Amino acid sequence: MARHEIGDEQFDAGFHGDLIRPDDPDYDDARAVWNGIIDKRPGLIAQCAGAADVISAVDFARENGVLVAVRGGGHNVAGTAVCDDGLVIDLSEMTGVRVDPETRTAWVQAGATWADLDHETQAFGLATPGGVVSDTGIAGLTLGGGIGHLRCKYGLSCDNLRSVDLVTAEGEYLTASADENEDLFWGLRGGGGNFGIVTGFEFELHPVGPDVATCLVFYPGDRLTEVLRAYQEFVANAPDEISTLVFAGELPDEELFPSEWVNERKFAIMGCYAGPADEGEPQLKPLREFADPIADFSGTMPYVEFQQLLDEDYPDGMRYYWKSLYLDRLSNMAIDRIAYWARAAPSPLSTVDVWQLGGAITDVGIEESAFAGRHAPFLLGVEANWENPETDDANVEWVRDCLDDMRQFSDGSVYLNFPGFHEEDDEMLRTTFGPAYERLVALKDEYDPENVFRLNQNIKPTA
Numbered sequence: 152m153a154r155h156e157i158g159d160e161q162f163d164a165g166f167h168g169d170l171i172r173p174d175d176p177d178y179d180d181a182r183a184v185w186n187g188i189i190d191k192r193p194g195l196i197a198q199c200a201g202a203a204d205v206i207s208a209v210d211f212a213r214e215n216g217v218l219v220a221v222r223g224g225g226h227n228v229a230g231t232a233v234c235d236d237g238l239v240i241d242l243s244e245m246t247g248v249r250v251d252p253e254t255r256t257a258w259v260q261a262g263a264t265w266a267d268l269d270h271e272t273q274a275f276g277l278a279t280p281g282g283v284v285s286d287t288g289i290a291g292l293t294l295g296g297g298i299g300h301l302r303c304k305y306g307l308s309c310d311n312l313r314s315v316d317l318v319t320a321e322g323e324y325l326t327a328s329a330d331e332n333e334d335l336f337w338g339l340r341g342g343g344g345n346f347g348i349v350t351g352f353e354f355e356l357h358p359v360g361p362d363v364a365t366c367l368v369f370y371p372g373d374r375l376t377e378v379l380r381a382y383q384e385f386v387a388n389a390p391d392e393i394s395t396l397v398f399a400g401e402l403p404d405e406e407l408f409p410s411e412w413v414n415e416r417k418f419a420i421m422g423c424y425a426g427p428a429d430e431g432e433p434q435l436k437p438l439r440e441f442a443d444p445i446a447d448f449s450g451t452m453p454y455v456e457f458q459q460l461l462d463e464d465y466p467d468g469m470r471y472y473w474k475s476l477y478l479d480r481l482s483n484m485a486i487d488r489i490a491y492w493a494r495a496a497p498s499p500l501s502t503v504d505v506w507q508l509g510g511a512i513t514d515v516g517i518e519e520s521a522f523a524g525r526h527a528p529f530l531l532g533v534e535a536n537w538e539n540p541e542t543d544d545a546n547v548e549w550v551r552d553c554l555d556d557m558r559q560f561s562d563g564s565v566y567l568n569f570p571g572f573h574e575e576d577d578e579m580l581r582t583t584f585g586p587a588y589e590r591l592v593a594l595k596d597e598y599d600p601e602n603v604f605r606l607n608q609n610i611k612p613t614a
Contacts, residue, residue: 159211162207162208162211165207166197166204166207166208167200167201167203167204168197168198168199168200168201168204168244169197169198169244170195170196170197170198171195171196171197171198172194172195172196173192173194178196181196181198181241182196182233182239183467183468184222184225184226184227184230184232184233185224185225185226185227185286185465185467185468185471186227186228186229186230186469186470186471187467187468187469187470187471188230188470188471188472188540188543189230189233191220191230191233191234191235192235192236193220193233193234193235193236193237193238193239194217194236194237194238195237195238195239196238196239196241197238197239197240197241198241198243198244199240199241199242199244199245200244200245201245201350202316202318202324202350202351205240205242205318205348205350206318206322206324208238208240209240209318209319209320209322209348209603210322211238212237212238212240212603213320213321213322213601213603217237217238218234218236218237218238218606219234219237219238219240219603219604219606220232220233220234220237220238220239220240220606221239221240221242221344221348221604221606221607222239222240222241222242222243223242223243223261223262223288223289223290223291224243224262224263224264224286224287224288224289224290224291224292225243225288226264226284226286226287226288226291226292227291227568228471228472228473228568228569228570228571229570229571229572229573230572231573231606231607234606240348241262242260242261242262242290242348242350243262243288244262245260245261245262245263245350246260246262246263246264246267247259247260247263248260248263248267248268248270248271248272249271250271250272250274250275250277250356252275252277255277255355255356255357256313256353256354256355256356257271257272257277257279257353257354257356258351258352258353258354259289259351259352259353259354260350260351261288261289261290261348261349261350261351261352262288262290263288263289264285264286264287264288264289265281265282265284265285265286265287265288265289265292265299265458266285266286266458266459267289268281268289268354269281269285269454269455269458270455272356273359273360273361273453273454273455275356276358276359276360276361277356277357277358277359278301278356278357278359278360278454279301279305279308279311279354279355279356279357280297280299280300280301280302280305280306280307280308280310280311281297281299281300281301281308281458282297282298282299282308283299283300283396283458283461284461284462284465285458285459285462286462286465286467289308289352290344290349290352291344291568292308292568293308293309293312293352294309294339294341294342294343294344294349295309295341295343295566295567295568295608296308296309296341296522296524296566296567296568297309297568298506298508298530298566298568299394300394300422300423300425300457300458301357301359301394301423301425302394302508302510302511302512303389303391303392303393303394303425303507303508303509303510303511303512304357304391304392304394304425304426304510304511305357305425305511306510306511306512306514306515307341307512307515307522308354309339309340309341309520309522310340310511310512310515310520310522311354311355311356311357312336312339312340312352312353312354312355313328313329313353313354313355314326314327314328314331314336314352314353315327315328315336315339315349315351315352315353316349316350316351317335317339317346317347317348317349317350318347318348318350319346319347319598319599320347320598320599320600320601320603320604327339328353334590334594335594335598337518337519337520337521337590338521338590338591338594339521340519340520340521340522341520341521341522341523341567342521342522342584342591342594342610343567343607343608343609343610344604344607344608345591345594345595345599345604345605345607345608345609345610346594346595346598346599346604347598347599347604348604357425359425359454360453360454360455361453361454361455362428362451362452362453362454363423363424363425363428363431363451363452363453363454363457364423364424364428364429364430364431364432364434364435364450364451365421365422365423365424365435365449365450365451365452365457366395366420366421366422366423366435366438366439366449367419367420367421367447367448367449367460368419368420368438368439368444368446368447368448368449369402369407369408369417369418369419369444369445369446369447370417370418370419370420370441370442370443370444370445371412371415371416371417371442371443371445372399372415372416372417372418372493372494373416374441374442375399375418375486375489375490375493376486376487376490377441377442378397378418378420378441378442379397379481379486379489379490379505380481380483380486381441382395382397382420382438382441382481382505383480383481385437385438386507386509389434389507390434391425391510391511392424392425392426392430392431392434393422393423393424393425393431393434393435393507394422394423394425394507394510395420395421395422395438395507396420396421396422396504396505396506396507397418397419397420397421397504397505398418398419398421398502398503398504398505398534399416399417399418399419399489399490399493399502399503399504400416400417400418400493400496400499400500400501400502400503401414401415401416401417401496401499401500402417402418402419402499402502403499403500407446407448408445408446409445409446412445412446414499416493416494417445418493420438420439420441421460422435422438422507423435423454423457428451431451432450432451435449464500464536465536469500469536469537469538470535470536470537470538470540470543470546471534471535471536472535472546472547472550472571472572473532473533473534473535473550473569473570473571474532474533474550474551474554474565474569474570474571475530475531475532475533475565475566475569475570476530476531476554476557476558476560476561476563476564476565477508477524477526477527477529477530477531477561477562477564477565477566478505478527478528478529478530478531478557478560478561479527479528479560479561479562480528480529480560481505481528481529482560484560485557485560488556488557488560489503489505489531489557492533492549492553492556492557495549495553496535496549497535497537497542497545497546497549498535498536498537498538498542498546500536500537500538501534501535501536501537501546501549502532502534502536503531503532503533503534503553504530504531504532504533504534505529505530505531505532506529506530506531506532507528507529508524508525508527508528508529508530509528512524512525513525513526517586517587521584521587521590521591523564523583523584523585523587524564524566524583527561527564530566531557531561532566532569533550533553533554533557533569534550534569535547535549535550550571551571562582563579563582563583564582564583564585565579565582565583567583567608570608573608573609576608576609577611580608580609580610588610591610592610592611592612592613594610595610595611595612595613596612596613596614599612600612600613600614601614
């Protein structure tokens with residue numbers, strides 16, 4: 152099949168959504184994803200109207216040997232939502248959300264974002280654990296695990312799945328849950344998007360909000376090592392209702408900080424209390440007293456507003472390269488190296504992040520889901536965020552050098568949603584999943600032996 156000539160009359164006629172080709176006026180907008188460093192030119196973008204369109208697109212791609220990328224929210228840092236020359240099966244128009252407040256469940260189409268889901272669930276004072284940027288798609292984040300502001304109390308996004316609807320590589324439509332296609336359900340809960348295209352998610356909901364107690368306090372960068380030592384003692388004894396993260400960098404923002412601090416190194420502690428706000432404020436107060444703050448925006452606010460606080464820091468079209476490691480502990484040496492790499496970032500927009508884990512995350516065993524990071528007390532995220540294409544190499548190199556150094560404090564396993572560009576997938580996935588890796592291979596052999604769905608955190612089939 153020639154470059155950029157994808158489709159046939161039968162496929163076009165039976166497709167109810169929009170089919171966008173390279174000569175269409177909205178092609179460039181349709182192929183753009185959140186990460187501005189990604190510049191792929193697919194031969195066809197199939198914007199699906201529903202599950203029937205997804206089945207048609209999968210059947211067409213399989214029968215014609217066409218490379219497939221799957222787009223949900225388009226927010227994956229690796230840019231896996233698009234590909235060169237092939238077919239993008241685009242779910243971004245499938246954004247429906249249906250909430251049942253009696254059973255505390257929500258059914259969500261795979262193109263929805265966390266903002267879409269939060270808007271509907273908060274009408275009933277309910278939520279399910281999501282990400283920390285509301286523009287993120289629910290599909291990719293959930294299939295990779297899903298670490299968000301409610302994690303220590305209510306677990307990961309994938310822990311709150313009751314069922315999924317999925318289209319297999321053979322075009323079969325099925326449901327996976329604890330009672331139906333149980334092995335597949337195990338693999339989809341943290342094993343990535345290897346095994347099919349999920350078109351709908353059913354989530355368990357919890358009472359959250361509408362207002363929550365929050366912490367967002369900024370400290371001088373030269374106090375990072377001492378505060379991290381106090382921070383690790385705090386989280387070791389904190390109730391599960393508290394989930395926090397620390398991010399360190401220059402964090403320039405003329406609207407947030409006094410002029411003398413805008414271009415200086417600083418760090419923030421951010422988190423919330425998943426319980427009554429009046430109980431949460433005193434519980435979070437120690438996080439605000441580790442040193443003299445530069446600025447303190449802590450307080451009670453609507454949960455939806457807190458979920459959106461970081462959105463403006465990660466705009467569409469900026470350049471991103473993120474990687475991660477699970478840390479065995481926050482030793483004094485690890486803290487010193489975190490401070491070093493935060494100072495070494497070539498971009499003032501980049502950060503080194505420490506995510507508190509534990510709590511409800513540890514309540515789910517490896518036999519219950521494929522998610523592989525439950526053993527770790529902390530996650531290290533290294534985020535290169537920059538604007539100038541001429542500095543691409545320097546920013547990517549900083550992340551890789553930092554990870555190479557920090558592996559001395561880790562078993563080498565990673566969080567799948569911060570994957571770089573999947574340049575080390577095979578070794579990385581074997582290390583991360585450990586003994587569960589072969590079980591994931593068996594699932595791949597069963598549901599996608601030809602590796603149709605390979606533009607992801609790819610578990611390769613045996614063949």
